[in-house]
Amino acid sequence: MSYLFPTYKRWEVEPAHAKGSYITGVDGKVYLDFTSGIGVCNLGHCHPEVEQAVVEQLKKFWHVSNLFPQSIQEKAAKLLVEASGLDLVFFANSGAEANEAAIKLARKATGRSKVISFTNSFHGRTFGSMAATGQDKIKQGFGPMLETFTHLPFNDTESLLQEIGKDTAAVILEVIQGEGGIHAADVDFLANIQKACKETGALVIIDEIQTGVGRTGKPFAFQHFNLKPDIITVAKGLGSGFPIGAVIGKGNLQDAFGPGSHGSTFGGNPMAVSAAIATMELIFEGAFLNESASMGEYLFEQITTKLGELDGVKEVRGLGLMLGIEISANIAEVLSTLRSKGLIALPAGENVIRLLPPLNITKAEVDQAVDLLEKTLSHITSATV
Template structure:
């Protein structure tokens, strides 16, 4: 009997330890971890610089609440602002909380109500962020959704340009849909989104919870597209596994989040801030990000070449070290075959294999992973043919 709600379809793996790019189960089996805690452990498991920063902070102060000045928050916020289009930061505990803050700020600042999002998007599982998410499977069974969220087809430039509603407070978008299938935005589509926001005097919110903190080879994914978001939301890779989220906003928005307008007991906790500062000290270096882009391009090219004859593979896509392999069938059997050979990965929707290795992964480890993926696809394809 378990004392936990069965909200997760857990794998039959119990992790005993994790280090770098590898996870080890209680039976002593080693796995290449291309899940990274779902794009969280961008520096791998137990990065030394983050561990050192946390140990130092543990000897100083753990928690005091946001009634006090916390110097580390200012230092972390400064680093985020210096690498983004924003001017001020609100700290939360998760991506969903960061997106909740963004929704509240957009409505309060504009005095308007509608938020436009996109089909197959994912913005969280709280009540408002579930309502913002353009996936029925996330919303079913919970009754009426929060009002005034409307959805458009992703990558449909004309649908965006046709918007003409004076009550639109913001358009909220992922520059690469993660849970929706690792689908990168087309540049002309994102440009249309930005232009429409300007036309309607609405805010542009970019959800960087999965694409941020170096995952795509830039500090933030939107940098690939030359757009200037009014609000950016973060979490996942920000704290190397320590829970922290953040919302970054432009200076024009600061007055709309005055004292008492929003808050969080644990947001910007000194331990979380210490972890995030140490993480960004490593990732927000141009040389580090350049290596991520180079490894990502190399890995994608390798996968495309290696899998071009595989009958189950439809497309390989993505940016940096956020890649997806779209299949012509459900991906679960392929993931199971990969786990058997010592490689962990996720699906993104039913038929996309999502690859999110630590950004510190080596070329040899990428090559090993590609070979396991190829073998797993071959095994599943052969098994399917035998059944027929």
């Protein structure tokens, strides 16, 4: 009997401890973790410098409330501002909270209510972020969604130009859809979003919950595409496992989020913020990002070379260390087999193996993962064709 609501299809692996790129189960078996806690532990598990920062803060204070000025919040906000090119930060506890805040900010700043999103997107499971999400399966059973959200086909400029107008508060999108199957936006599509928003006065919200904090080889994924968003949301990899999210916005939005307009009891908690500072100081350093991007290229090259010609492997796609392998075999069976062999990976979209290894993954660990993928997919896909 479990005392927990059955909201998760849990795996057969129970962690005993984790370090770096590996998780050790309670049975003593060691697993190579290519999930990073779903894109959270971007420095691997229990990174010593993050641990040290949290322990130091633990000895000072754990919580005092946001009525007190806290210099560590200012330090973390400055790191986000410098990395993003925007101006102001609001701290939340998660990606869903960050997206809720971003939607509120856009609606209040523009005085409009319509928000455009895209099919196969994922923005969270609270009512506002769920309404923004372009996947029906996320919404089933919860009754009518919040109004004024419109979902358009991803990468369809014509539909966007027909729908956007003077009543549009914002367009919210992931430049690479994570939960939707690792699908990247077209460069021209993104340019047209930027242009249309500028012409209509709508704001551009980039959801960097999964793609941010170095995951694609740059601080934020939008920086690959010459975009200048008004608002960015970030979470997951920001705190190396400590719950934290953030909204980063342009300075001209300041008046819309004045005293009393929004808040959070735990947002910007000093424990989480201390972890975020240590995480960003490591990841946003140029040499680290360059090495991570290089390792992403190596992983992509190895996968396409060794798996690309296998029966049942339909496509390999992604950017940096955020990759998807679309297969024709049953995804649940493949992932279960991989775990039995010692590799933990994720699903995404329809029959896509999603790989989100730590950003400081080694070449030897990449080789180990690709070898396990090749052996597993060679066996399973040949048995299904």
